[in-house]
Each structure stands twice: as structure tokens, then as C-alpha cells.
Amino acid sequence: MRIKHRVLPLAVLLALLGAVLTGCSGQGGPAQGGAPGPAEVGVVTLAPRSVRIERELPGRASPFRVAEIRPQVGGIVQKRLFAEGGEVKAGELLYQINPEVYQAAFDSAKATLAKAEANLMTLKLKAERYKELVAINGVSKQEHDDAQAAWLQAQADVAAAKAALESARINLAYSRITSPIAGVIGKSSVTEGALLAVGQAAPLATVQQLDPIYVDISQSSAELLRLKREFGQQAGKAGIPVQIVLEDGSTHAQPGKLEFTDVTVDAGTGAVSLRVLVPNPKHDLLPGMFVRARLQQAEVKDALLVPQQAVSRTPKGEATVMVVGSGDKAEARVVEASRTVGNQWLVSKGLAAGDRVIVEGLQKVQPGMPVKPSAANTLPAVPADVSGASSPASAPSAASAASASAVK
Numbered sequence: 001m002r003i004k005h006r007v008l009p010l011a012v013l014l015a016l017l018g019a020v021l022t023g024c025s026g027q028g029g030p031a032q033g034g035a036p037g038p039a040e041v042g043v044v045t046l047a048p049r050s051v052r053i054e055r056e057l058p059g060r061a062s063p064f065r066v067a068e069i070r071p072q073v074g075g076i077v078q079k080r081l082f083a084e085g086g087e088v089k090a091g092e093l094l095y096q097i098n099p100e101v102y103q104a105a106f107d108s109a110k111a112t113l114a115k116a117e118a119n120l121m122t123l124k125l126k127a128e129r130y131k132e133l134v135a136i137n138g139v140s141k142q143e144h145d146d147a148q149a150a151w152l153q154a155q156a157d158v159a160a161a162k163a164a165l166e167s168a169r170i171n172l173a174y175s176r177i178t179s180p181i182a183g184v185i186g187k188s189s190v191t192e193g194a195l196l197a198v199g200q201a202a203p204l205a206t207v208q209q210l211d212p213i214y215v216d217i218s219q220s221s222a223e224l225l226r227l228k229r230e231f232g233q234q235a236g237k238a239g240i241p242v243q244i245v246l247e248d249g250s251t252h253a254q255p256g257k258l259e260f261t262d263v264t265v266d267a268g269t270g271a272v273s274l275r276v277l278v279p280n281p282k283h284d285l286l287p288g289m290f291v292r293a294r295l296q297q298a299e300v301k302d303a304l305l306v307p308q309q310a311v312s313r314t315p316k317g318e319a320t321v322m323v324v325g326s327g328d329k330a331e332a333r334v335v336e337a338s339r340t341v342g343n344q345w346l347v348s349k350g351l352a353a354g355d356r357v358i359v360e361g362l363q364k365v366q367p368g369m370p371v372k373p374s375a376a377n378t379l380p381a382v383p384a385d386v387s388g389a390s391s392p393a394s395a396p397s398a399a400s401a402a403s404a405s406a407v408k
Contacts, residue, residue, distance in 0.1 A: 004262055039369060042360030042376035043324055044310070048302035048353050051153045051341055054294055056245070059217030059276070062103060062288045068179045068203035069094060071196040072174040073102065084187045088179045088207060092158035095204060097196060102175050106168035113161035113332040129153040184283070208287060213280040214255060217293045218271040224261075242276045242295040246284070254279040258295060280312060304351055305344040319345070321366035322365060324356040324373045330365040 075097035082094050127147040134144040179185070186206045190196070196204075244252035256278030265272055277292055278285060285291070312320050318334050325331035335350030351357070358365065359376045 014060060027291070031036060038372045039361060039364040040374065041324070041330075041358045041362070041365060042370045043356040043358050043373045044307060044376050046302055046304050046306070046351060046353055046355045046357060050347065051303040051305070052296045053298040053301045053339070053341070053346075054296050054301060055219070055223075056292050056294045057217045057219055057274075059215045059293045061278075061285045061287055061289055061291060062214045062216055063183075063208035063287045064212050064214055064277075065181050065183065065209040067179065067183070068208045069177060069179070069185075069205045069259055070203050070209065071095075071097065071177060071198060071200070072131040073097065073171050074195070074197045075099075075101070077190055077192050077194045077196060080188055080190075080192060082185055082188075082205075084185065084205075086185060088182065088185050090179060090182045092179050093176055094145075094179055094185070095190075097177065099172060099175040102172040106165070106172045109161065109165040109168040113158065116154065116157040116161040120151070120158050123151040123154040125148070165199040172407055177204065178208050181207055183207045203239050210283050210286070211280045212256075212277050213285050213287075214259075215242075215278055215285070215291060215293055217274045217276065217295075218266070218269070219274060221265045221270055221272050224236050224272055230402065240296050242293050244276075244278055244285070245292040245294060247290055252278065253282075256293075264406075300346070302353075303341075304347045304353065305341060306335070306337065306343055306347050306351070306357055307359050308340070310357050310362070311335070311345050312362075321351070322358040322362055322367075323351070324358065324371060328371055328373060330369045331360065332367045 011071040077095055078098050079096040080094070081096065082088055082092070086139055088094065125362045127150070130139050130144040130147040133139040134141060141289065184207070186208070188205045189202050190204055236292050240258050242258055244256055246252060256276040259275045259277045262273040262275075274295075276295070292354055306321060310318050312321075314320055314334075319337045321333050321335055323331050333355075337345035339346050356373055358371070358373075361371075
């Protein structure tokens with residue numbers, strides 16, 4: 001009887017232990033053995049829009065006009081009649097050279113002309129009388145010929161005297177040195193009492209017209225050729241607006257205008273020169289100042305922009321994106337993305353309007369995997385150089401295009 005009482009509790013314990021183990025294994029089975037669901041990804045639906053291709057190029061400001069003030073006659077400077085760094089008008093008197101010598105030469109030339117004109121009158125009357133007398137043999141033909149020759153000589157003397165008088169008048173006028181253009185005049189290299197000479201090396205001062213002002217920039221010929229090949233002759237054409245960025249990062253108040261693109265490529269740099277005409281009423285731009293010119297080089301219609309985080313590169317250098325294909329499965333696409341526009345890539349091949357591009361959760365998907373698409377939490381901002389006008393095929397606005405990124 002004692003043996004039976006010891007065996008029964010052991011059987012009960014074994015039964016209880018089996019039940020516990022069976023219950024534990026039944027709780028975790030379905031969760032551990034089930035297949036994983038589709039990966040959740042954030043997508044952006046592509047919508048075409050008009051895009052302005054802009055480029056920022058370095059440049060330097062140069063004056064619209066420059067006039068070096070130089071003496072055209074020699075003499076002593078009597079007066080300097082301008083303030084250094086001030087504005088002068090065209091024709092304004094800048095320096096006065098001692099005019100006494102030139103005034104005397106002018107008066108002498110004037111007297112010489114009066115004497116020549118008086119002599120001309122006498123010889124003219126004599127030639128006319130001899131012409132009548134020779135007809136009746138009152139004078140010889142030789143005397144008549146001499147009178148005619150003397151009259152012609154007197155006419156030549158009068159012409160020479162007039163020329164000498166005009167030369168003296170010009171030299172007298174040159175003693176007053178004036179500004180040929182309106183602008184800002186720099187420092188003077190001479191003071192009162194300085195002796196000036198014709199042909200001296202250093203100019204007396206320099207006048208520069210600063211409103212408007214030129215900004216000279218350069219662009220590589222290869223880039224210009226590529227733009228023309230992609231966008232036609234509209235690339236880099238004259239007349240397009242140009243925004244000027246100053247050295248401190250601020251933007252010039254008034255935009256400039258592209259004047260022309262040079263037809264010659266610099267052999268040393270391989271660059272083409274471009275010149276921009278910029279209004280400069282407050283003289284914020286000064287000659288020699290380094291600036292950056294932001295100019296529109298082309299406009300692309302129905303462009304597709306893809307966020308930069310969605311584009312990756314293969315070992316061969318090909319640009320690829322992941323899109324949501326048919327059946328909500330991930331699909332890899334090889335695209336052509338040659339330039340950035342703001343914080344996005346401009347894609348010219350490989351994608352179409354309406355494609356759903358994966359921008360979030362890329363690390364969780366592989367080509368062919370099922371995905372659960374939804375609108376991306378952080379949509380890319382519309383870059384500043386994208387025009388507000390949309391093409392007919394695009395969404396009505398940037399905001400509506402963002403809302404349309406939600407996948408059906």
C-alpha cells in the first residue's frame with residue numbers, strides 16, 4: 001500500500017508539466033511562423049512644371065565709361081576746380097592752365113588774318129583793273145598775269161591766316177581742361193602750380209560713369225555648348241534678366257540685363273565672356289568689385305524634379321531611383337539626371353508624370369518587394385528658380401501637387 005501512494009503523485013506531476021509545456025508552445029506559434037507584411041514607404045508623385053535653369057557665375061564690375069583726363073597743351077596749372085571723389089558733368093571745367101601765352105598767340109593770329117584780308121582786297125581791285133586795261137592794251141600781258149598771280153597768292157595767305165587763327169583758338173580752349181563725360185572723378189595727380197606737358201604718361205584724373213555699370217562674367221565654352229544642345233538657342237541669349245549678388249551675400253536692389261555673349265573663346269581659360277548691364281543709382285557697385293551673377297540660361301517646359309535623397313548611383317555611375325510599380329511592388333529605374341535645381345534633380349529620361357518615387361524607407365526595400373506607399377512626411381520645397389506657372393499636364397499648383405503625392 002505504501003508503494004502505490006508514492007507512485008500516484010509522480011504521475012500527476014508529469015501530466016501537469018506536459019500541459020504547461022503544451023500551453024507555452026501554443027501561445028507564440030502564429031506570431032513567429034507568419035510571413036512579414038509589405039514595407040511602408042513614403043513616395044512623391046511626379047508632376048511636370050516649368051523650370052528656369054539658372055547658373056551663378058563669378059564676375060567683376062567695370063565702369064560703363066572711362067575718361068582719362070590728360071592735357072593737350074603744356075603750361076602751369078592755375079586752378080583745380082573739382083572735389084576729388086565728387087560727381088562732375090560733361091563739359092565741366094576741371095583744370096585751368098595759364099592761358100596768357102595761348103591768348104597772345106590767338107591775338108597775333110587774328111591780326112595776321114586781318115592784315116592778309118586787307119592785302120587781299122587791294123590785290124583783288126588791282127587784278128580787276130588790269131583785266132580791263134589789258135583788253136585795250138593799256139597794260140602789258142605780263143603785268144596782267146602778275147596782278148592775277150598776286151591776287152591768288154593773297155587768297156592763299158588769307159586761308160593760311162584763318163587756319164592759324166583756328167589753331168590758336170583751339171590751343172586757347174585747351175588751356176581749359178574739361179570733362180568729356182559725366183561721372184565720378186577720382187583723385188587728382190597734380191595740384192596748382194604743376195607744370196603740364198603734352199603726352200605725359202600719368203593722367204591728371206580719371207572720370208568713370210558708374211550708373212549704369214557693367215559686370216563682366218565668364219562661362220566655360222563646354223557648358224555653353226551643352227546648354228545650347230539641350231535647350232536650343234534660348235540658352236544664354238541677350239536680354240535675359242540677371243540678379244547680382246554682392247560680396248557680403250546681399251542681393252543688388254535692381255536686376256541687370258545680359259547685353260551680349262562674346263563670339264571668341266579665350267585660348268588660355270577656355271571660357272566665353274558675358275557682359276551684364278546693371279542699373280547702379282546708389283553706386284553700390286564699384287569698379288573692380290567681385291560679385292556673383294545669377295542668370296537664367298534656359299527654360300525647360302514640362303520638367304520633372306526628383307528629390308535628391310531619392311537618387312542613388314550604381315558602381316557604373318548610373319543614376320537610379322526606386323518607384324512603386326504595378327501591384328504596389330518596388331521597381332528600380334535607371335534615369336538621366338545631369339543637373340540639380342535647388343535641392344532636387346532635373347530628370348530628363350527614365351521617369352514620366354504620375355510616377356510614384358520612393359523617398360522614405362529606401363533602406364527597407366529591394367526591387368520586386370511589395371510595399372505599402374503613403375505620402376512622404378517631408379516633401380521637397382519648390383526651389384526658388386522654379387517658375388510658378390505650371391504646364392497643362394501638371395497639377396494646378398505646388399500645394400496641390402504635394403497633396404496629390406498620396407498614393408491611391
